Amino acid sequence: MPTIPAASAVALPASDAVPCTPDPLYDPAGVRHLFDRMARSYDRMNVMLSLGFSVLWRHRLLRLVPATGSPRRVLDLMSGRGETWATIERRLPQARITALDFSDEMLAQAQRRNLGRFAGRVRLRREDALEQTTPSGSVDIVVSAYGLKTFDARQLERLAAEVARTLRPGGSFAFVDVTEPACGPLRVAYRSYLRWIVPLAGLLLLSDPTEYRMLHRYLAGFGDGSRAVAAFRAEPGLEVEVRRYFFGCAMSISGRRLGTDEEEARSSAAVRILEG
């Protein structure tokens, strides 16, 4: 079984490398621990509790990046157990995927259950997405499914900056995550489902609802995803589009890395507006 590059171990953030966030919910060590504990059951529970929508939205995610049979360097951020790789390959058959996650257990499950099928085409890296060693401008496409909601506003700004830094000019990116629907009754139903049914399913199927109760807390914090949208829109190197799915139960943020000329034109236009 291939091993995860040792170099990635040193790339994990020391607690003093990532600024402390006031809300412990978004503490990277806590998030890592949560996914370490969820790793064994994650894929089963994810598909079942999302009633299959998680799979559908991963397909939507990949439709947001240009399909091509040419080789592409793809960075899968917050890659989990490799749930997105098959969809990436269908859309981009020549993709060379670098999958990045900071949970040892999620990576171990990825290695055990998925890596064999993608031998030689997927490289795993144990790293914090906010402290990456990915060289600047070295990636054609960044994708990520369901990894946004465990970041606070400041971390999301950092994530958007990392996307802009690692993508080559003209490269594409796409993120998808669950959100709270805008419509009142649907939002109440959705919250109740996450608050009561999901932990109950955790209790019945896994005898421990603790981790699955956290989903409700992260989603309540993430709301309609506007803090993620604001973070990506504030990044000068990115052109950003937002889409909503199934009455706002999920959202994608996608777009492309601007070329240097476009970025300069955009910032001088912004200066002209400020001067005007």
Ligand SMILES: C[S@@+](CC[C@H](N)C(=O)[O-])C[C@H]1O[C@@H](n2cnc3c(N)ncnc32)[C@H](O)[C@@H]1O
């Ligand atoms: C909800 S799972 C998503 C897994 C997978 N992408 C999918 O489609 O189901 C979120 C993953 O993001 C990882 N993660 C969260 N914050 C991270 C960070 N700062 N750096 C790297 N991975 C992170 C977790 O370890 C977990 O595996």
